[in-house]
Amino acid sequence: MFLTKLGRAVGLAAVALPLMAFTPENTECIAPANPGGGWDFTCRTVGKLLVEEKLLANPMQVTNMPGGVGAVAFANVAGKRSDDPNLIVAASTVGITQIAQNKYPAGVDTMRWVAMLGADVGIVMVNKESEIKDLKTLLEMLKKDPTSVVAGGSSGVGGWDHLRLLLLAKKAGMPTDDLKKIRWVQYSGGSDAVTQLMGKHIGVVLTDIGEIAGFLESGDVRPLATMSDERLPAFKDLPTAKEQGYDVTGYNWRGFYMPGKVSDEQYQAWVDMLGKLYKSDAWQQEATAKGLTLIWRGGKEFDGFVRQSEADMRDVSKAIGVIK
Amino acid sequence: MEILSFLAHGLTVALTPTNLGLAVFGCVAGTIVGALPGLGPVNGVAILIPLAFTLGLDPASALILLACVYYGTMYGGRISSIMLNIPGDEPAMMTCLDGYPMARKGKAAEALAISAVASFVGATLSTIGLTLFAPLLVKVAIHFGPAEYFALYVLAFATIGGVTGANPAKTLMAAAFGLALGTVGLDPVSGTARYTFGIFHLFDGFHPIVAIVGLFAISEILVYLEHAHGTHPGAVAVHRAYARLSDLAKAGGAMVRGSLIGFVSGVLPGAGASLGSFLAYAMEKRVSDKQGSFGHGDPRGVAAPEAGNNAAAGGALIPMLSLGVPGSGTTAVLLALLISLNITPGPLLFQKQPDVVWGLIASLYIANVVLLLLNVPLVGLFTRLLTLPMWLLLPTVVMVSFVGVYSINHSTFDLLVMVGFGVLGYLLRKLDIPLVPIVLGLLLGAEMENNYRRALSISGGDASILFDSTIAVSLYAATAALLAIAVVSAIRRHRRR
Amino acid sequence: MSDRLTGLLIAALAIWYGWTANNFEEGFGDPVGPSAFPKLLAVPMGLFALYLVIRPDADPDWPRGNPLIRQGVMLAALVVYPLILEPLGFPLATALAIFIMAVLLRGTRRAAGVAAVAISLGLFVTFDQILGLHLPMLPSLQ
Numbered sequence: 001m002f003l004t005k006l007g008r009a010v011g012l013a014a015v016a017l018p019l020m021a022f023t024p025e026n027t028e029c030i031a032p033a034n035p036g037g038g039w040d041f042t043c044r045t046v047g048k049l050l051v052e053e054k055l056l057a058n059p060m061q062v063t064n065m066p067g068g069v070g071a072v073a074f075a076n077v078a079g080k081r082s083d084d085p086n087l088i089v090a091a092s093t094v095g096i097t098q099i100a101q102n103k104y105p106a107g108v109d110t111m112r113w114v115a116m117l118g119a120d121v122g123i124v125m126v127n128k129e130s131e132i133k134d135l136k137t138l139l140e141m142l143k144k145d146p147t148s149v150v151a152g153g154s155s156g157v158g159g160w161d162h163l164r165l166l167l168l169a170k171k172a173g174m175p176t177d178d179l180k181k182i183r184w185v186q187y188s189g190g191s192d193a194v195t196q197l198m199g200k201h202i203g204v205v206l207t208d209i210g211e212i213a214g215f216l217e218s219g220d221v222r223p224l225a226t227m228s229d230e231r232l233p234a235f236k237d238l239p240t241a242k243e244q245g246y247d248v249t250g251y252n253w254r255g256f257y258m259p260g261k262v263s264d265e266q267y268q269a270w271v272d273m274l275g276k277l278y279k280s281d282a283w284q285q286e287a288t289a290k291g292l293t294l295i296w297r298g299g300k301e302f303d304g305f306v307r308q309s310e311a312d313m314r315d316v317s318k319a320i321g322v323i324k
Numbered sequence: 325m326e327i328l329s330f331l332a333h334g335l336t337v338a339l340t341p342t343n344l345g346l347a348v349f350g351c352v353a354g355t356i357v358g359a360l361p362g363l364g365p366v367n368g369v370a371i372l373i374p375l376a377f378t379l380g381l382d383p384a385s386a387l388i389l390l391a392c393v394y395y396g397t398m399y400g401g402r403i404s405s406i407m408l409n410i411p412g413d414e415p416a417m418m419t420c421l422d423g424y425p426m427a428r429k430g431k432a433a434e435a436l437a438i439s440a441v442a443s444f445v446g447a448t449l450s451t452i453g454l455t456l457f458a459p460l461l462v463k464v465a466i467h468f469g470p471a472e473y474f475a476l477y478v479l480a481f482a483t484i485g486g487v488t489g490a491n492p493a494k495t496l497m498a499a500a501f502g503l504a505l506g507t508v509g510l511d512p513v514s515g516t517a518r519y520t521f522g523i524f525h526l527f528d529g530f531h532p533i534v535a536i537v538g539l540f541a542i543s544e545i546l547v548y549l550e551h552a553h554g555t556h557p558g559a560v561a562v563h564r565a566y567a568r569l570s571d572l573a574k575a576g577g578a579m580v581r582g583s584l585i586g587f588v589s590g591v592l593p594g595a596g597a598s599l600g601s602f603l604a605y606a607m608e609k610r611v612s613d614k615q616g617s618f619g620h621g622d623p624r625g626v627a628a629p630e631a632g633n634n635a636a637a638g639g640a641l642i643p644m645l646s647l648g649v650p651g652s653g654t655t656a657v658l659l660a661l662l663i664s665l666n667i668t669p670g671p672l673l674f675q676k677q678p679d680v681v682w683g684l685i686a687s688l689y690i691a692n693v694v695l696l697l698l699n700v701p702l703v704g705l706f707t708r709l710l711t712l713p714m715w716l717l718l719p720t721v722v723m724v725s726f727v728g729v730y731s732i733n734h735s736t737f738d739l740l741v742m743v744g745f746g747v748l749g750y751l752l753r754k755l756d757i758p759l760v761p762i763v764l765g766l767l768l769g770a771e772m773e774n775n776y777r778r779a780l781s782i783s784g785g786d787a788s789i790l791f792d793s794t795i796a797v798s799l800y801a802a803t804a805a806l807l808a809i810a811v812v813s814a815i816r817r818h819r820r821r
Numbered sequence: 822m823s824d825r826l827t828g829l830l831i832a833a834l835a836i837w838y839g840w841t842a843n844n845f846e847e848g849f850g851d852p853v854g855p856s857a858f859p860k861l862l863a864v865p866m867g868l869f870a871l872y873l874v875i876r877p878d879a880d881p882d883w884p885r886g887n888p889l890i891r892q893g894v895m896l897a898a899l900v901v902y903p904l905i906l907e908p909l910g911f912p913l914a915t916a917l918a919i920f921i922m923a924v925l926l927r928g929t930r931r932a933a934g935v936a937a938v939a940i941s942l943g944l945f946v947t948f949d950q951i952l953g954l955h956l957p958m959l960p961s962l963q
Binding site: 367491493494496497500501503504507511513514515516518519542545546548549550551713714715716718719720722723724726727730731734736737739740743746747754755756757773776777780781784785 | 823824827831835838841842845846847848849851852853854855857858859862863865866869870872873876878881883884888891892895896899900902903904906907915918919922923924925926927928932933936940941944948954955956
């Protein structure tokens with residue numbers, strides 16, 4: 001008892017003493033978007049479960065900091081809180097796409113990438129009354145006339161939803177110059193885009209399955225393909241793009257980064273804590289219920305993965321012509 | 325009949341002593357948060373989410389608490405509009421136009437009472453609409469595509485010229501200026517930074533709350549200092565602490581009309597409460613302002629926007645619950661709450677979890693009654709606020725504004741922007757350039773541009789898509805008719821002179 | 822005169838606003854682009870501003886003398902407050918700001934001092950402790 005108190009006092013004085021186990025306190029999770037979307041869900045669910053699983057003593061504060069598809073939060077953390085060990089920020093493939101296209105103020109090195117706890121999957125959908133019945137028909141139509149079907153999703157032009165559609169079109173053999181001609185409409189969320197699909201304002205939607213799963217169950221839209229390696233457990237009847245002859249996957253992982261100047265101990269404490277959470281039944285249930293595929297990558301492995309995907313994304317964006 | 329039995333079941337769930345206690349607490353807390361400038365429904369609901377979890381409330385009780393806070397903030401926003409000419413939140417802005425002049429004439433109590441009743445009427449009518457027509461309205465809302473939304477915004481901005489009493493050229497210039505302010509930040513489609521000067525804090529644009537609090541609250545203190553010698557415009561005498569029933573009856577029509585317009589705006593995701601209260605005021609002025617008394621303390625000018633704003637709050641729940649599409653910041657927070665309670669809004673919510681939906685709807689009815697019962701007797705207390713000396717009241721209001729704005733992003737940069745807007749607001753007020761169009765431009769500009777661009781993305785750049793639907797054409801026809809009426813009546817007025 | 826000046830200023834702003842829009846990079850496969858809407862807005866903004874130059878309203882009474890000085894001091898306090906909020910912490914910075922404002926608004930010094938301490942602590946407890954909006958507390962010890 002006395003020793004821990006002494007330890008705390010020393011720890012305060014010397015900022016961070018090596019070899020002393022670090023325990024995050026007064027934790028905060030920044031969701032770089034408005035409430036309701038994927039990043040907000042990541043922060044809130046993880047924050048709630050960390051307390052319920054007794055991995056954290058006190059509730060985690062969730063701060064919404066929208067702007068620039070995560071750029072505002074990224075700049076804020078890099079500039080003002082670069083050594084705050086009690087802060088994590090929700091991240092996903094969407095953000096990495098932005099970084100790869102130079103839309104953030106700095107590169108992936110600026111932050112320490114903690115872990116991913118699961119991944120959402122891209123899905124291609126049309127109106128339930130559409131004449132398009134499978135992925136092949138859609139892609140052949142687009143190949144013949146890129147303007148024949150108008151597409152939409154929750155990202156802007158060149159964002160991850162748009163890119164995934166272009167990857168499919170490219171796989172189908174569409175010339176690179178034509179990719180640009182596909183009409184893409186940006187909405188502020190997956191549900192918004194699906195609503196517009198139901199009103200027949202657009203012809204096809206590509207977005208993450210998690211947010212719009214309810215529309216699949218109700219039968220308001222017709223799914224054509226998921227962009228996963230294998231069929232999703234929650235949607236066994238839904239064929240993958242791979243099965244239909246287009247070997248493209250489009251995951252959107254969900255995880256966290258930390259400020260770049262935290263110590264190895266502090267970083268590792270979070271990696272371990274999230275690792276424990278990943279293994280808990282509560283997380284596994286919650287994530288599956290939201291249509292997430294369970295994948296864990298943490299610590300060094302995850303850091304390497306993020307760097308690699310950023311490089312891959314840069315190549316893809318260049319190949320398609322989104323960046324020069 | 326089925327609906328009634330569902331509702332009755334919902335009411336039995338909601339009407340336990342614990343839940344009623346939570347409802348009263350939620351209503352009081354919501355009213356206070358809503359009345360504080362800078363703190364609005366988004367804060368109110370967001371602050372109380374962790375509380376609901378800490379208390380370990382079951383989903384039904386958590387929903388009741390949050391529904392009461394949600395409606396409570398909508399009630400509360402009007403209080404500072406009327407008493408101090410400072411809107412408590414975005415939709416309450418329109419209530420300043422006639423509410424504050426009423427207060428300055430010594431009719432603060434009437435204004436508060438009328439607005440409380442109008443809020444009740446608006447919220448109740450829209451809750452009834454939600455109960456009866458939700459599935460039908462969803463089908464209508466789906467027909468609104470980018471072209472139709474754009475036409476709706478055109479209608480809003482075309483009516484703006486006649487809304488404020490000021491010089492129409494100044495009003496329209498202010499609207500264009502507000503729309504221009506709305507383009508600051510990262511362009512959502514291409515990700516291009518526009519007018520940000522490389523400042524990261526501007527990448528998300530100007531937050532409407534920062535602008536409103538600056539324009540109205542900070543400028544108020546500068547106006548006050550100017551008059552600190554003699555009688556100042558902030559001093560409000562309270563003649564009577566009750567409203568006459570006849571006053572309420574006179575504003576009855578305005579309340580019903582305002583509720584209808586607000587409800588429709590609420591149902592359309594992306595339009596929301598601000599547009600609802602604005603259109604309700606604009607239309608009411610067209611319909612009833614025969615003597616030019618609007619803007620000088622006409623009770624109908626208080627009733628219409630308050631009914632509209634609260635009706636929109638109820639209407640906005642329809643797309644949120646049945647499509648999972650949050651039409652406003654507040655419904656986005658409610659959506660986050662539902663999701664964290666493991667309730668997924670969407671097309672199947674009404675079939676799959678009827679107990680949740682009807683529990684929520686029942687709690688909205690309860691919230692409304694509780695709020696009315698609380699707010700009418702509280703009028704006296706609120707008017708007492710104005711007997712505080714200004715040297716005490718104004719600094720407190722300014723500091724609360726600072727805290728509210730600081731709580732959005734924890735950014736002192738926002739505070740400086742707010743002070744900047746305060747100076748701008750002061751200068752504009754001196755020059756008789758109205759502030760409402762600026763805020764409206766800032767609030768609606770981004771969505772107006774987005775929908776314009778979405779429409780043209782669909783057509784591949786062909787502008788004829790904007791006129792390619794019955795709904796859009798009808799909206800343009802309504803716009804043209806309103807403009808024609810305005811011009812004709814202006815000419816007549818001119819001739820009479 | 823005031824209206825003319827305002828009109829000229831806003832007209833200049835409109836020209837700059839429309840002109841700057843030319844530099845925005847076109848998005849990939851985006852038919853309208855980020856510059857169209859700003860250019861569209863610059864036109865009415867400029868025209869209405871010019872109308873104001875041609876047909877101005879009567880001048881308002883601008884403050885001068887003592888009120889102007891008070892406004893200046895108030896403005897200075899409002900600008901300084903955000904700058905000292907994080908270094909000094911909320912209670913201290915707020916008490917200072919309230920004191921200055923209350924004195925400017927003709928409160929007596931003693932009353933203003935008492936009010937400043939009471940209000941700043943009251944706000945801190947309400948917002949930070951009860952409502953959970955984190956505010957910077959104490960001067961940072963760096």
